[in-house]
Amino acid sequence: MSRPKPEMLHENVAGITRAAEVLRHGGLLALPTETVYGLAADARNSRAVARIFEAKGRPTFNPLIVHVSTLEAARELGVFSDTALALATAFWPGPMTLVVPSKGQVADLVSGGLDTLAIRVPAHPLARAVLEAFGGPIAAPSANPSGQISPTLAEHVVAGLGDKVEAVLDGGACGVGLESTILAPGPGGVRLLREGGISREAVEAVVGPVTADLTPGRVEAPGQMERHYAPRTKVVLGGATAPGEVTIGFGAVSGDFTLSERGDLVEAAARLFATLHAADTRAEAQGAQVIRVADVPEVGLGRAINDRLRRAAT
Template identity: 55%
Template sequence: MSDPIHTRYLTDTADGIAAAADVLASGGLLALPTETVYGLGADARVDRACARIFAAKGRPQFNPLIVHLAGVDQAEQIGMFDATARKLADAFWPGPLTLVVPLRETAGISPLVTAGNPTIGLRVPNHPLARAVLTAFGGPVAAPSANPSGKISPTMAKHVQQGLDGLIEAVIDGGACTVGVESTIVGCVDGRATLLRPGGVSVEDIADVIGYTPEARGDADPISAPGQLSSHYAPDAAVSLNITTPAPDQVWVGFGPDCTDAELNLSPTGDLTEAAANLFQMLRRADEIANGTRRIAFAPVPDTGLGLAINDRLRRAAAPRDQA
């Protein structure tokens, strides 16, 4: 086992941004905020740097990584965009949407990023600090969520430190993430859009742009994008879903004004945007309350809009752990 690394804490200042870019340029690992969750970034062109992402997270190497970029021009140098991909990029970038497109042979991306697939996931985030760091670095940054693989995604810098301190070079603090669930992933490969993972952009909004609802990926289809493992986002405590009357040994996480007895509530007003932003932080808090002696129960969440992404994450958190 390698010696622990001194993980630096960087702030949202000119010096902090410059230091963060230097970490990436030197082949180091940097945790940085996006509007969705904190990502664990490395230079997507450097095999050793990308391999360290997998080592730090304990991540299966068949699970590909999303590449984050400062702008659309950089993205088009790496992936090939058809008309559908261009429409979606124009509508939702910068923002919480990842597009999986064919990889250009001249892209120079480490094969560890694509996990051997002929496609690549690209995203232009909308967090001002992420954009500042990406611009200062000037290259593609591979960045899955900055947490141990399969565990709860981080929405604050302290969550990163709890899971990865001593394993990465630095974390730069941009405050709490505003969206709180990962990006929506849409495949644009054969002229049709495919929903690979629900997330921060709703399926309804995507359909408004392209004129149809993208077909969802089948459970038996090969893994072509992050977040497709059956068990993911798992706390230590067992998780049950759609619970309206919790058992005494369950920490009940409610949704909406009717859950007055819930110990925690994703959104007391029933606002799905608020619930998405609170999801991972509430999951962490529920696990702390459970403290190894109780289980976690979530109240029903509507399966529309951002609720689709929330329920996707909750199902993965509740899945049998032997599927991770």
Template identity: 50%
Template sequence: MKLGLKTQILPADAAAVAEAARCLASGGLVAFPTETVYGLGADAAQGPAVARVYEAKGRPSFNPLIAHVADLASAQAIARFDATALKLTAAFWPGPLTLVLPKTAHCPVAELATAGLDTVALRIPAHPVATALLRAFGGAVVAPSANLSGHVSPTTAAHVASDLSERVDLILDGGAVQVGVESTIVACLDEPMLLRPGGLPREDIERVLGRPLKRLPEDAANDDDKPLAPGMLASHYAPHTPVRLNAVDVAPDEALLAFGPAAVNGGHAAKAVMNLSATGDLAEAAANLFGYLRTLDAKGARAIAVMRVPQHGLGEAINDRLRRAAIGR
């Protein structure tokens, strides 16, 4: 890739969305907001454009990408939906749920985007800018998080520019995102299986299905050689500063990522303190997670000490991201 591209950052109005759709059609890269995080978009059908996404992110080419579409009819041209998959789409699309499904015979998504698998990851995002862009473009758009691979995911246009300025053609600035963690990924290939916790709590999905989701074995969940879905590399979402989990105390040269009203030993003397949610609200914590990690990463601390976050609801997704961040770079 030629670095030094002149990256446009435009307020996400109708004119900018139209310009972004033209950019995608010409093989360009467009970062845009979804309700989960900002995505780095390219035409899913153009192999060279998909290759630019991997190159811009420094992303391993074996890691598959999610294809974003505007509606169910577009999704059904790409993948085969069984009754279970259709039940989930009726309940949760548009929204922060990605389904991994068998490809159709004439799936238009480039092989590079599916990492050579027989399956494809699909989602209909629930964000007005994403919806407008997908409708204006008229095709599927692959859009992993718009950050350098393995780094903290972006929840504002400024985060995207910090990582990818001069690597992408255009950034649509739609303000801060609402959910703040990536989509939940469920495979509908046999029995529905949770591949990645995310912005849709597992409990909500199980309530619709009327049964528990299967769990991926731990060795498969962290298989860096052949991940089954996006966001499954063992080390992922990582700041440059080391992350220490389940902290009950903090040293003066550490930053503290707190949660809830409880204090920790040494918290008053920490190099920096940010609280994901002082009231213990998991939705607020998810929305703040990546932005706060980025802010603390810039404080020059020896480590980021993270207080315990409950495992239920959105806490499952928050803890998944923190665990992968703590593995390191």
């Protein structure tokens, strides 16, 4: 028996108005950002935030990212040092999350028991329109069951969460396709807690060298669980292809699917999760036991792509 579907909202004034109404009434709304689709709730409503964890099957010690419409709104929720302000000015709106000391203005569950808050200002016009119509902060992790492939299309959300979400605002494919880069500015410098849609090189051009603090399984910010972004089929990285496997190519290495025939890391990032979804569907249809992914260079956005692939393969 198929799972009931949520209310589908469209990219227009009526859809945005209804999306804000769902949030005001404590509902769960899936909406597009430039990174992936987020599962949004009013960040100040403890019951609504608890429903995010329930819908995703997410451990409550795993904190959520709060989305706001402006830097000024972010500063009402967290304490921003000069370094944090420099990063926010350089990369917001955009796929960068800052972990800063919390002012305690959101539900306790949002921070997962920490005294810090992960905040970002999204760039996607629909996300921004909903934030402005709603008039408050929203907590929004990726709109998928915990540990599974992140959604970059509305249909990914429906397939994964079904009636666990009241409404889905369909904004088409997400442009960046990778979750945000997470940074923690502190007295000792800037720590990189998650590779993401803004490369390490771009960050270092603004604040100088950063310290990569990417210990798997040590949860200080969203997206640090050791196994994450995983399809149902086993993922293997690199190596020789065996008969019966579903393959994902990159650059000169061809496959059943490809992240980018040109070897373009931006294109590969944007297509990563959608390609994993498609490969998983193909593997299940064919009875394949393995999805094999071609090597991706460990430079720029390639680091973030490989981070997601390694977690998917764990």
